[in-house]
Amino acid sequence: MKDSRICNAKDFLSALIEKGILVDPKTFEAIKQLFETKKDIASLVANSICDGECKEISSAIIYQKIKFFQARNEKITIKKTAKKTRKDYDAQLTVRKNSEQRGKKDISLFRDYFVSRYDKIKKILMNHLDLNNLVSISNLSFSIRRNTDISIIAIVKEIIEAKTGTILLDVEDKTGFVRVFVKEPDLCKNVITDEVIGISGSYFSGGIIAKKIVFPEIPIPDGINKIDEPLKAVFISDIHLGSKEYIKSIEEKFLKWINKDKQTEDVKYLFIAGDNVDGVGIYPSQKDDLEIENIYDQYSEFEKLIEKIPEEIEIAICPGNHDAVTQFEPQDALDEIYVPNLMNYSNVHLVKNPEYIYLHNNDDADGMKVLMYHGYSFTSIIDVIPELRKRGLSNPEYIMKEVLRKRHLAPLYGSSLINPLKEDLLVIDEIPDIFQTGDLHSHCLKNYKGITLISSSTFQGQTSFMDRVGHIANPGKASIVDLNTRDIFIKNFMQ
Ligand SMILES: [Fe+2]
Numbered sequence: 001m002k003d004s005r006i007c008n009a010k011d012f013l014s015a016l017i018e019k020g021i022l023v024d025p026k027t028f029e030a031i032k033q034l035f036e037t038k039k040d041i042a043s044l045v046a047n048s049i050c051d052g053e054c055k056e057i058s059s060a061i062i063y064q065k066i067k068f069f070q071a072r073n074e075k076i077t078i079k080k081t082a083k084k085t086r087k088d089y090d091a092q093l094t095v096r097k098n099s100e101q102r103g104k105k106d107i108s109l110f111r112d113y114f115v116s117r118y119d120k121i122k123k124i125l126m127n128h129l130d131l132n133n134l135v136s137i138s139n140l141s142f143s144i145r146r147n148t149d150i151s152i153i154a155i156v157k158e159i160i161e162a163k164t165g166t167i168l169l170d171v172e173d174k175t176g177f178v179r180v181f182v183k184e185p186d187l188c189k190n191v192i193t194d195e196v197i198g199i200s201g202s203y204f205s206g207g208i209i210a211k212k213i214v215f216p217e218i219p220i221p222d223g224i225n226k227i228d229e230p231l232k233a234v235f236i237s238d239i240h241l242g243s244k245e246y247i248k249s250i251e252e253k254f255l256k257w258i259n260k261d262k263q264t265e266d267v268k269y270l271f272i273a274g275d276n277v278d279g280v281g282i283y284p285s286q287k288d289d290l291e292i293e294n295i296y297d298q299y300s301e302f303e304k305l306i307e308k309i310p311e312e313i314e315i316a317i318c319p320g321n322h323d324a325v326t327q328f329e330p331q332d333a334l335d336e337i338y339v340p341n342l343m344n345y346s347n348v349h350l351v352k353n354p355e356y357i358y359l360h361n362n363d364d365a366d367g368m369k370v371l372m373y374h375g376y377s378f379t380s381i382i383d384v385i386p387e388l389r390k391r392g393l394s395n396p397e398y399i400m401k402e403v404l405r406k407r408h409l410a411p412l413y414g415s416s417l418i419n420p421l422k423e424d425l426l427v428i429d430e431i432p433d434i435f436q437t438g439d440l441h442s443h444c445l446k447n448y449k450g451i452t453l454i455s456s457s458t459f460q461g462q463t464s465f466m467d468r469v470g471h472i473a474n475p476g477k478a479s480i481v482d483l484n485t486r487d488i489f490i491k492n493f494m495q
Helices: 009-018 025-037 039-051 059-080 107-125 137-143 248-260 295-307 378-384 397-406 464-469
Strands: 093-095 148-161 167-172 177-182 196-204 207-214 232-236 267-273 314-318 348-350 355-359 368-372 434-437 443-448 451-456 477-482 488-492
Touching (some): 009 025, 009 039, 025 039, 039 059, 107 148, 107 196, 137 148, 148 177, 148 207, 232 434, 232 451, 267 368, 267 434, 314 368, 397 434, 443 477, 451 477
Parallel strands (some): 177 207, 232 267, 267 314, 314 348, 368 434, 434 451
Antiparallel strands (some): 093 355, 148 167, 167 177, 196 207
16 A cells, blocks of 8 residues: 655655645654655655645654554554464474383282372472471370370371261371371361371370361462463363264264364364273173174274364373273273274374373473363262262362362272372372363363363263263263463354
8 A cells, every 4th residue: 555646755845835834843854754764654644644634744743643554554464464273383282201110910019009199199288388297197106295286197098977976087197097086077078088188186195186187289370371372172072982872963063163163273182081982891781782882893983083183183082981991090092903093193192091281381381281081080089078979970070179179080999990000190290271071971161270170071962871870961062272361162062
């Protein structure tokens, strides 16, 4: 856009004189500067002033006009720039490196496993302000005087309700065992066995009278982590391919949406949190519920679904309890024997369950952390916490908050099968930005202390097995997180 009627300082001055407008020395200098340093807009400024109604001129008017045309040019430049798409941004997805310490499952490994849990959570609790005068349990009887206020960090062995209403917690650390008397039951209302807690109270020869029970918890965040690039992530799980209750229309709508919808143009990451197929022999008489009875055929259908997702989307897939991998947690990633084709795709990342995944974490930026966990332990934990029993299965955010407070994905022994590695990898030792789970076939997209909580819905309708375990299907919802703004959205494929 050029206006060349006045194209130098001399012509501009002549035009002003013709209009009877006087030019003072400061304005003269501004006009000179205009044509020397702002050549791209000088003519536009001059013509705009001469064509206008103004009866006088000043350096201020010149600068005002320069500002106006510079801003307009910037807008024009922005319009001309093509919108960047996800193809223009490199994928930056890395998986946490854990040393492999698998060994023979003997009793000594279980001891190491629980010592690792204790040490990791103790480290978190030691910073807690409510735990003053921390001592080891073995030191209580030797060096602590009666009625002294002390704190301990211990693992809960047993919870007993006395006839008086007092709750007795039998707890231990690496040095010994002690009984804790909780006279106000509310203090320990969500405490469960096998979790590591802090206890502050007063010591006497028979044990400790608790004044406070401290969970390791998630601290109040300093800020919210985001990535610099305008990209989104989508979260789904519990696809259950092969089930008679598989809802094909969800798959069709999902694929259309992820391939062609405006809302997904900037989706760069897709997370699938387990139960990718319905599996075989997962529960008694499952055969009656299967549309596809062969496990290889189920995974073949799953591969076909994944292959229809745009290749510029990075896909992280962990297993669930219906997948054909070990049921001991941490579960291994899906095996080549079942998904040979997926091994050839560089955008597909087969990860363990649970797993930490880092996005856009590089030398210049911390990026974001996603914690994926299928969630098999949740049903059992919900069952032992009275507050969660009524509403926990259909409102997954409650159990998700609870395990975050306990800083462990399966604190209750037996809530999931344990793979006793030397390190307990189910401890939530890093605070995630996004915590994704599945298994309950319910859905939530909430926030807890800066962490986006996602329970990922399902592609499967209600089954007789779900009736038996008390799960109520809330199918067909994808959760979307804008990684640049942390805005959240739900796409409902059942509508
Ligand atoms: Fe499932």
